[in-house]
Amino acid sequence: MEQVKQSKELRSHALRVMGFVEKAVRRLDHPEKLEPLIRECGRNHCHYGAQPHQIELVVPQFLQAIKPALEEEWTPEVEEAWCLLMRNIAFALKCAMLEAMKK
Template sequence: MGCALSGSGISPGKTIPESKWCPSAESQAASKAGPEHGGDGPGAVPFPLVDAQKERIQESWRILHDNIARVGIIVFIRLFETHPECKDVFFLFRDIDDLQQLKMNKELRAHGLRVMSFIEKSVARLDQEDKLEQLAFELGRSHYRYNAPPKYYEYVGIQFISTVQPILKERWTPEVEEAWQSLFKYLTAAMKRGYYRKRRNRAASNPLALRKPGTGSILNRI
């Protein structure tokens, strides 16, 4: 697959095919307990990471931290390359077709930094499972307002992993990869529950709130 990131300073590496993103046994349990399987609300999914995995994540994040602005941009450029329909959710850049131009866009940079800051907060809360889950659950609720559908959330983790792999070089191991996969599976499962909870609450309080895709709130048009 071609990549719009040549010259970004980070070797694009290979985008991991979704079919090869093998969830750990724990994260499979997480997704089975997701909203479509009856799980709901914070606490619906057991925390999947053991101490050794938390340490692998914390250690790799210390290196990644110096690169977060670039990583944030690349993750979203690759998301838009592989799933162009995701770009339509962003009113700020939905009309920019040239991904090279978008790479320089200051709003995309700011958005990438917000997402990376969320990852940073998550890494800092690996030992506070309740807080971590609440954080992701609330983020999922906000994404209902942004009209960003859950089916796309896991793609962000896939692109994150393929972006950070060349930065970590020989420090990237199958064990590090599995730890990050498990974390993203967990976070996105909690986000999905937050999204569906918000949607259900909105539908209960106002049946007219159930809207067609693409007619989201003005929050993501500013």
């Protein structure tokens, strides 16, 4: 676990995930911009060797990571909203990967 916590690769990927979520949130009202973003990220993950079923493993990790930062603002409603958002992002990424794998 210590090695995992110290891993520069995981830290850098965590920041990429955060950056991706930020971009996705900004595009929530613009599906025409959100869809290509997700498609590209899904396609890229096929090249990285990630498996579609592994994508959703990031969801609980993400929630655990942001919880301490939000402190008392972390309410059951906020948790549910983030959980739904991340599950939707993970589902869309997984679909994009499966689509890219067909080609």
